[in-house]
Amino acid sequence: MVSTKKTCSICLENVRKEMKLKLNCHCKYAVHFKCYNKWWKINHCCIICHTPSPQPRRYGTPIHNQRKTLLRKINRRRNNRQNVIEFPERIEQNEIIFIIKLYLGIIFKIFLFTLFVFFIQWLINSSAH
Numbered sequence: 001m002v003s004t005k006k007t008c009s010i011c012l013e014n015v016r017k018e019m020k021l022k023l024n025c026h027c028k029y030a031v032h033f034k035c036y037n038k039w040w041k042i043n044h045c046c047i048i049c050h051t052p053s054p055q056p057r058r059y060g061t062p063i064h065n066q067r068k069t070l071l072r073k074i075n076r077r078r079n080n081r082q083n084v085i086e087f088p089e090r091i092e093q094n095e096i097i098f099i100i101k102l103y104l105g106i107i108f109k110i111f112l113f114t115l116f117v118f119f120i121q122w123l124i125n126s127s128a129h
Helices: 033-043 063-128
Strands: none
Touching: none
């Protein structure tokens, strides 16, 4: 009697859910994700024919969904970077305007103070004569 159970090609134990591998070769075999992941970290190739293969993916995560997720993350980072770049420019413009107003206010106060001092000196000199 032939067994219908599939065994992992690496650890030789029963496989409940067969991992769908995207290989660069035409080899077909059942394998656990953990087993294949350990194998791939060391060898980076097919178990049978040793053709270089891509990094293993988890069950039920199609590659196109991972690409979409990755693109979303990249777009979010780009948007955040644009906001960060634009935001400090606004702050710099506001800071420059604030500094100009501050210096103009200080200069105006110094001007008024000197006028007041000259006026007081003029009053003292005119009352002394």
